[in-house]
Each structure stands twice: as structure tokens, then as C-alpha cells.
Amino acid sequence: DTGVSQNPRxxxxxxxxxxxxxxxxxxxxxxxYWYRQTLGQGPEFLTYFQNExxxxxxxxLSDRFSAERPKGSFSTLEIxxxxxxxxxxxxxxxxxxxxxxxxTFGSGTRLTVV
Amino acid sequence: xxxxxxxxSMDCAEGRAANLPCNHSTISGNEYVYWYRQIHSQGPQYIxxxxxxxxxxxxxxxxxxxxxxxxxxxxxxxxLRDTAVYYCIVREYNTDKLIFGTGTRLQVFP
Numbered sequence: 001d002t003g004v005s006q007n008p009r010x011x012x013x014x015x016x017x018x019x020x021x022x023x024x025x026x027x028x029x030x031x032x033y034w035y036r037q038t039l040g041q042g043p044e045f046l047t048y049f050q051n052e053x054x055x056x057x058x059x060x061l062s063d064r065f066s067a068e069r070p071k072g073s074f075s076t077l078e079i080x081x082x083x084x085x086x087x088x089x090x091x092x093x094x095x096x097x098x099x100x101x102x103x104t105f106g107s108g109t110r111l112t113v114v
Numbered sequence: 115x116x117x118x119x120x121x122x123s124m125d126c127a128e129g130r131a132a133n134l135p136c137n138h139s140t141i142s143g144n145e146y147v148y149w150y151r152q153i154h155s156q157g158p159q160y161i162x163x164x165x166x167x168x169x170x171x172x173x174x175x176x177x178x179x180x181x182x183x184x185x186x187x188x189x190x191x192x193x194l195r196d197t198a199v200y201y202c203i204v205r206e207y208n209t210d211k212l213i214f215g216t217g218t219r220l221q222v223f224p
Contacts, residue, residue: 048209
């Protein structure tokens with residue numbers, strides 16, 4: 001169990017650029033969740049996957065955001081035409097079966113849009 | 115929308131028990147209560163979860179009231195390393211997603 005890995009840890013980008021984040025969940029975990037956290041707030045749900053299927057997207061996820069989980073393994077979150085309001089910590093979590101225990105979170109990717 | 119309310123901040127002396135309250139009066143009968151904590155710049159760390167029975171593990175105890183409208187997380191012997199933001203969370207029934215509130219900032223002092 002190597003935990004949930006997120007890359008990069010930090011990303012600074014200019015407004016209007018595209019960025020992509022990667023999440024590698026714990027290997028046998030079927031469920032994968034993406035959250036966004038702004039300063040002083042709790043994490044907010046963005047989207048989640050059951051294996052490769054994306055099952056729900058939050059209304060927070062505008063059409064500039066897209067997430068994939070090819071082959072049910074790692075996942076990517078892409079933000080197109082970044083805006084300053086996209087600056088936040090993006091967190092990924094995985095779980096084998098929600099009925100059986102805790103969700104494991106990664107350390108997150110901190111995005112700063114300048 | 116968050117389904118939990120917590121005090122914004124609390125203090126606790128090192129070595130004493132820290133009791134963190136949480137209200138979740140709109141929780142559904144099959145929704146679990148989870149507790150996580152977050153130390154600055156790290157991802158949330160799982161502590162404990164429960165449905166209606168009290169739970170205990172190596173980190174903490176979770177006491178859920180009989181009507182399930184509130185719960186308390188107990189750290190039995192707080193240390194300085196327990197200083198963190200503690201989140202009381204409801205796991206939504208149909209999607210299993212965790213709905214975070216704004217959390218309680220616990221400061222443990224010497």
C-alpha cells in the first residue's frame with residue numbers, strides 16, 4: 001500500500017493556460033473521487049469514478065474541467081483556459097469499497113493561477 | 115451542501131481528552147458519519163467512522179447519540195501533533211461521496 005499519489009504537488013500557471021493533474025490511487029481501489037479545497041474551507045466534491053466510469057459531476061465542474069480514468073487505474077483532471085478563481089488545492093481520494101472503511105486521500109496538487 | 119455543523123475552533127491541553135462535537139440533524143438513517151483531520155498543506159487523514167453504534171480504534175472514539183442527530187469525536191490523550199482541522203463528514207447514501215463541512219480547528223497547547 002503506497003497510498004494515493006498526486007502529481008505535481010504544486011503548479012503555477014498563467015491565466016488562460018491549460019493544466020492537467022494526475023492521481024494514482026491505491027491499486028485495487030475501485031472508486032476514485034476528486035475534490036477542490038480553497039483556503040479556509042473544507043474540500044468540495046467535484047466528480048467521481050467507479051472503475052473507468054464517471055458517475056457524477058458537481059455543478060462546480062464547469063465545461064472547462066474534464067476528468068478521465070482510462071482503464072480504471074490512474075485519473076487525470078484537466079482545466080482548460082484557467083482563471084484566477086481556479087486557484088485551489090485539488091485533492092484525489094480512493095476507496096476499495098465505501099461500505100468497508102476509510103477513503104485514502106492524496107497530498108493534493110496546489111494550483112496557483114497568475 | 116454540508117450536512118454537518120461544528121464549532122470553528124477549540125483548545126485542549128496536552129495530555130487531556132479532546133472532545134469535538136458535531137451536529138448532523140438532517141442525516142438519513144443509512145448515512146454514515148466520518149471524521150477526518152487535516153494538517154496544514156496535507157491531504158485529509160482518516161480517523162474513524164460509524165453508523166449508529168459507538169466506535170473506537172487506536173486513534174479515537176466516536177460517540178453517536180441515539181437519535182443520530184449529533185456525535186462527538188474523542189481523542190483520549192491529546193498531543194501537540196494532534197493540532198489540526200477536524201472534519202465531521204456525512205457519507206451520502208446513494209453516491210458514497212463525502213460531504214465536508216468547514217471543520218473545527220483544534221489547537222493543543224503544552
